[in-house]
Amino acid sequence: MATYFGIDFGTTNCAVHAITAIGDGIDDEFDIGETDRRPLPSFVAIHKETGEVVTGLDAKGSIAEEDExxxxxxxxxxxxxxxxxxxAGKSWTPVDIAAELFKALKRKAENSTHDIMDEAVVAVPVGFSSRKKNNIRKAALKAGIKVIMFVSEPTSAYCSRASEMRKYHxxxxxxxxxxxxDVVVLRITDNIxxxxxxxxxxxxxxxxxxxLAERICMNVSTRSGEDFALEDLSPRVQLRLLQKCEQAKCDLADEDIVTIMDANLDGHGMMMEKIDYxxxxxxxxxExxxxxxxxMRALSDAGMxxxxxxxILCEGGSSRLxxxxxxxxxxxxxxxxxxxxKAMWDIATGVAQICYKPGCYTLNKPIGLTLSNNKFYPLFKIGQRVPTEEKTVTFGVIDGSDDARFIITDGDENSQTFSEIFPVKVRKFSDEALKVSCYIDADMVFRMKIESNRAPDDFFRVWTYSNLKVSYEIDAPAPEQNER
Structure with a gap:
């Protein structure tokens, strides 16, 4: 028996989906958040004197009213x-605060599954930077969770419903x-x-x-004759009003009129605002x-x-608007x-399925250099399995050049989606050569370093690119060793 965990570490809510498997079959599945019916609100409250930490609904609810x-x-x-x-005399960084949410998810997941959650797959937005991914890894590790891999949130959402969408290509x-x-356009062929x-x-x-909160403050200010805006309210009252606006926004998905009330809007008296659909x-x-x-831009970029x-598969809470x-x-x-x-659970469900039956990622577009004769030189080709080992290529320098221009692209001149010029100062030695070292890491980030054989050891340039186009094989067995 083994349990596989997928985490949706969201801006508004966090969720875990767990799959317990016996042999090749699924024994049970769990939605894990604040409860099994609602995800964990992404709120952390820290007591100003004792350092006590409260997370989720408790931090979002009554404690948010307390100045302590x-x-x-x-x-x-x-x-x-x-x-x-x-x-409370302690330094807190975004990583430390995120770690408290991971700790809460870990406790709740282990209580639900009676299994240890020491590793998981985590979903992130499209184009999430390498720095952000690295900090997510650090936060999870502080909670005792090793991040096996990251997958994009839209791909996770598709995988959660792939079995019912076989007819769509x-x-x-x-x-x-x-x-x-995030909008991603996918083409599905032969389970890829x-x-x-x-x-x-x-x-x-x-x-x-x-x-919505800003408009309510403007309406109240106009009626009362007092000149104030949302940012003039205390952080505690701003947070309270934003929570009420969030709830009203959700209620208007099904109702035609809602009322937002506050007994004391930071000394501006009672507020009661009716919002009709x-x-x-x-x-x-x-918006x-x-x-x-x-x-529409994503469709156009995909030639559709x-x-x-x-x-069009709509996911996320705002898609219910x-x-x-x-x-x-x-x-x-x-x-x-x-x-x-199940807007609040689909991404976590898809991530858990990827964790349970991991497929492999391959490049959907090559990434390489445009040479001086305008020919494309691929550093990694279409179909290359990622992550990769480091690859090294050496280039000569044209005599008399003051610098070498490396033009990095993800395709030839007719199909590239980006092209970036990467200048490197040369030393004008006849035997000078520039060494390009590159690889794609486990976070799906392309990393490249350029060094000169005639420069000091610290003379190099580094460049990263985190928006690679990849293909994912659904339900494929995990490879024992990556193809290089």
């Missing part, structure tokens, strides 16, 4: 930043959560999921909550338009349109749209 606690929400949005908070995954919107294009933006559910729909029209534009795409669904229904045939079934 420092409250952190959406720590994922700053996981790659150098920040520090001194609380061209699929757009529209994953709109609390912190990001090929990423054709990906587009991501940081405008998501949290921005809609803030927009037409008003809300108009208020977030710009919905941006989201749909992102989808509204007719050629077979299916009624204004979004109404707009998509005007653009696409209803049969092509699949709206969230």
């Amino acid at each position: 606690y420092e409250i952190f929400s959406s720590i994922k949005t700053v996981i790659g930043e150098e920040r520090e908070w001194i609380i 061209n699929v757009a995954v529209f994953d709109w959560g609390g912190g990001t919107l 999921v090929h990423e054709l294009s990906s587009v991501g933006i940081t405008m998501a559910g949290n921005d809609i909550d803030r927009h 037409p008003y809300f729909s108009l208020l977030i029209e710009n 919905v338009d941006q989201a749909v534009d992102c989808l 349109n509204r007719e050629s795409i077979d299916c 009624r204004p979004l669904q109404e707009k998509l229904l005007k653009l696409f045939d209803r049969k092509k749209l699949i709206f969230p079934r």
